[in-house]
Amino acid sequence: MKKRFDRRTMLRGTLAGGAVSMGLPLLDCFLDDNGTALAQGAPLPLRFGAWMWGCGINPERWAPTTTGEGWELSPELVALDRELSSGGKVRDYVSVLSGFDVTLDGRPNFPHSGGLVTTLTGSVPEQDGVYVAPTLDSVISSQIGGVTRFRSIEMSATGNPNQAYSREAQGIPNAPELSPAALYARVFGPEFADPNAGPFVPDPRLMLRQSVLSVVKEDADRLLQQVGTHDSQRLDQYFTSVRQLEQQINVLLAGPPDLEACMKAPQPVSEDLGTEVGQSKLTNQLMAELLSFALACDQTRVFSMMFSAPISGLRQAGSSSQHHQLTHDEAIDPDLGYQPEATAFVLDSMEAWADFIERLAAIPEGDGTLLDNCLVFAHSDVSFAKVHGIIGLPMMIAGRAGGRIKPGIHVRGNAAPTTRVGLTLQQVMGLNVESWGTRSMKATLPVSEILV
């Protein structure tokens, strides 16, 4: 409660009359005369995102037949042939990474989690669903997430609340946002500092929350000192999130972001949550749109989206046959050479991925688009789902990462570990890491073909 006096002063000022007259040193240093944050001349932020779909692909139909630039469009990547309004096609911004493997070193291939956990954490799990290290997005957000309002934003289009994609150390799940309306309220609710809404007036409730949180924190701290070691680790998670909530308020009170591309997102059209593939695609689109505005306003620099779960519960409208079940149950059509119903979901997934990328490319930023300043990693949990294949785990990278990578290239991994991609992503994001992963999954070389 040391700052009680300050907050009260601020509160009185804001609640009494519209315009702010604040004499607070804390805010003075953030604000110029117009009440906007001083950030001119700073480089545009670099963002990292992860996007996954469940139950893989048909390797022969998914991987392009040619490598390098201008790769030959494969049957399961046709969705990427879409034109972008900003020029070019989605595929021009997407590199395809085929033929990178997960090697288990004799550990069991836990169906739908072995390859996923290994690719995201660098280590093969010893027990089903046990993450020994945080996922890539958490590794990156722990390095670059501290300056923005949200350390990261997790999203899920699965319609299933029991699926977490992003994990902290010890496998602690970062709960995802499931509903576009909830995501909108969270980012663009009344406390959002809108740069286009006239003079900045901090939402008085923020200061109230600040006061509440400072007492909550004192309470938490008191408890932390009393409980045993293990319990204090658990309480510390709570404490850390409370501090993150304070950080959010501090950023909001510092005024609207000074970014040319920043605009308050429009309210999403009515959502339709569920496990039908059309519902998941709509959720993915709506969330991508909200995210693109959030990124343009630098509300976060790290995000993740689970389009469908590893054991994908997607189904076609009116059908109860789930994607995952079909990958195991459906016969391979002898004429086609693949499972038609299960494969329809692969095509849907690639369309959803194209939707997501297209949306990021729709926001002009600097001399290009938002996508130019993003690094988005897409992948699945398996290659051929029928046998839980983890050889040739399908991966893609979209965006230019602020000019640090070359997009639109097909790289064949030739059985290199999938962790080479994870290492590359960390290095591109500026993390000081020379190798990543353990045992056979230890990677020391980045995917140099895509580096500038």
Added chain:
Amino acid sequence: MRPLATGHRSAPLAALAVALVCGCTGLIGSGGDGSADDAVAKELCVVDTPIRRMTRFEYNNTVRDLLGDDTNPADVLPPEEEVAGFNNQAGALTTSDLLVEQYANVAETVSARAITNMTTLMDGCDPASQGSDACALSFIERWGQRAYRRPLEQDEIDRLKGVFDWAVADPDLGTFEDGIQIVIEVVLQSPSFLYRPEYGSELPVEGDVVPFTSWEMATKLSYMLWNTMPDDQLFEAAANDALLTREQIGAQAARMLENDRAKDTIRNFHRQWLLLTELDNVTKDTSIYPAFNASLRPLWEEEIQTFIEQVILEGDGSLQTLLTGDYSFMNEELASFYGDDVVEPVTGTEFQRVQLDPTRRAGFLTSAALMATHANLNQSSPVFRGKFVREQLMCNTLPLPPNDLVIEPPELDPNKTTKEQFEEIGADPACASCHSLMNPIGFIFEHYDGVGQWRDQQNGKDVDAVGEVVQTDDIDGTYDGAIELAQALAASTQVQECVSSQWFRFAYNRSVTQLDSCSIEQINERFAASNFNVRELLVALTQTNAFLYRRAVVAEQGGAQ
């Protein structure tokens, strides 16, 4: 001062893990906080549970009882991770940024609603006549004690009074109500409210093993048996330090099971144990099952839950009746779905007790809720039904199908029964080693079609509901129909011990560990002595050393920041 624990006797971990020949593992998790090398704790079977955060269900119940807020405000929070079959496992109740953000939002809305009813909150104190400070302080001490489930320390009172003063002194907030609201808002986000810290009393019973304080015990009992905060009687017992002996604790437990709040817990447990959460996703091919419509699902769930609740809380409480009872609860619509199986007329929309044909229905096992869930879209599923019995009732863990196995469920064949089709598939040696554990149990349920309606014939052939049960502890044999099987399951030690281990995990919010053997044995003995009365099982769960004691806390020095 209090009777010490019965000594440790080595007990076989009968209920823990039943390895089947096709390679299964049991559900042994790591337990509490203590290091395993402490001889006294080991000797006494004392296992600490990690600090527990409330589930959404418990949060909803708690604000209902604390503030009269019955809007289920916690429904918007991220769901719990399910571990070992339950969503209330302490180790999995972690936090995330999103959760803590939403706790803040929920606290804002709940506290705003709460102050619309100041008269109740103030409990007779009138700020106008008695003074704002006096009423605020009395509210903080009285209500705060209920919220934190223990008397507040002076520094806590000071902090809450400080935030109250801050709000009241501000001319733009300024009202007494504003001050009370912000106090409530703080308390609802305090870890003292959201978590259940337990330290135990200062006086060890032996070594570093300490009993819980009466305040802690009131909270333990209440969240275990009611999934909510203590009531006035528990608080009174805590204030009188009257929750110390086994007798005092057992007597409270017995009283609590007479209270309606126990229904919440009974339903919560069975929703998870019997996988009733899956009912929401049940759909059927109505060209094959014209009787099906989605409005049946809530009726099915209400039927099985009402039956279980009535047996346990109002009836004889026995596992035998749960598995074999020849009655149920339904309304007219549901009774007409069951047709001839209901042997008395039922009218109206209210659920009522009905007599069932005892040759066709037995307890919850043959209910439509279970039979329809564990079935396919267009046919029954001997595999799913067998798996359900194995995993949920016998506590076996079945392995997943091998990676390289291509599984094709049979197309509907109008000339064969489901059993005939699954027998052909199950004969494949690649499948047989595991499916021989499931399919024959499923065959025993073949009189119940894909929606759970009785059938004597399928595709013009008589239904053959004979199946052989193998690789069990004590019910190997051939059974004709689910009535026979239900009788056998009810008499099976393996099933009885499975039920008690399921309750153990749910009630103690953690997996069973090696050190729990004497507690498990004690619970099982008492369950058996009561002729497998679930009410007695619940009371027995309050009598173990694992429930009564913990290890003294070695506090982390320094805290955060």
